[in-house]
Amino acid sequence: MKLPETQVAVLEAASADDPTPVEQIADETGEQEAAVRGAAFDLEERGLLTVTERTESELALTEEGEEYAYEGLPEHTLWVGALSNDAHEGPIELGQALGRGGLEDDQVEIALSNFARKGMGTIDSGTIEVDEDYDLEADPERALLETLRGEEGDVDPDEADEAAVAGLERRGLLEEREHTVLEVTLTDEGVNALMEGLEVAETVGQVTPELLTSGEWEEVEFAEYNVEADAETVHGGKPHALREMSERVKDVLVGMGFEEMQGPHVDADFYIHDCLFMPQDHPARDHWDRFALEEPARMDREDLPDDLVEAVESAHRNGVGPDGEGYNSPWDDDFARALALRGHTTNLSVRHLAGVAEGDIEPPQRYFSIEKAYRNDTLDATHLLEFFQIEGWVMAEDLSVRDLMGTFTEFYEQFGITDIEFKPHYNPYTEPSFELFGRHPETGELIEIGNSGIFRPEMLEPLGVEADVMAWGLALERLFMLATGAEDIRDVHGTLVDLDFLRNEEVVY
């Protein structure tokens, strides 16, 4: 038979001949008395044992009795106090004896009357003389008090010294109390079950419909609720840390007077490269790191403005201005119409500068975007196949490198980054060009955080822009790494993310 663990223990501790007190079973099995009682009633319901109740009387000390059990009876204290140092001294002053014993006022009367009753000596006109042969240890009242001290319930009234019980009861030091004893006795069925062998039923934490319909619930033990157990941590939804960083960057740029631009993720090479004065035979244009579209593979020719195509082609072939120089290499609009996922978001800058996005614009202007760019890079701690580029540009009269550097200094300071470094660089569309570097707070390594420059006339003229334009593309993920100390971009997005990091990282400044 399968039974819950406590029930098995109770059955095994019970007997068919003598009723066994529940309290005793609890002692033997180490189970809580309440649990044993519960199991006993369950077993009675199964017919395996009977539960009987019996009242028992027991001797118990009153509060005062308890006190004397530890401190001694007052008459004993008096006897010790009156015991003279010199055996033949004779009676001593009663007051002196009481003082030596240190009895309290309300105990004096009690001490005197019991001293007399027990014949512990003589008291006569203010003097006291002890019977030196009186044996304190033999006083049955004292003996009973001591046995009962802390052992209440274990002394059977019938076996205790009758006179002592009566004496202490009269003095209000002892009382007889009734108490209920629960006892169990095995039934024949219980004996059979034991002989056939008992098995401990499995513990079930969750009630299921199957458990109820199959009747199996009768054979299992239900786990007790542990209201003190740690609750499972619930992770509520929360914006992704990188998203929070992006929002923060937007706030900063808007605060610096920039407007946001948006545009297509898939675009014609014309806007991604040609408008940036990138020659059609430039290695990056047919590079393995580009995600080309197969279907549709090209933008329709009607979707490109004729005058813009003409101006761009002319810049590529002949350059701009009276002494301009082009690339002297073939330029083909078919090639320019090839579609790809943008490898940078500079196509958005081109579209805005050319007036394709929002119509003609006049200086001064400031624009930014925080949008995805796609590159078929080798994945590592600082590269993913896609990343967020913080694109931006300022159009104004007479811009210089100082303006560019000042803008970056102001921007990165908002994120606590004050040690950016500039390195001269080359881009076909900017002159001069600078790469930006920042020091990683954990690894101390210099990491590239962006690319920038002042757009060349060969790029701006075909777009119809007459003012100066300084521009940049910064990596949001790199800024995130510098600002938060994250060491591996794969912890932040992709399939290997560090969930703990994302749950706990707060991008708040």
Ligand code: PHE
């Ligand atoms: N397009 C460049 C890049 O992806 C960034 C850039 C934008 C540089 C504008 C200069 C001007 O690295």
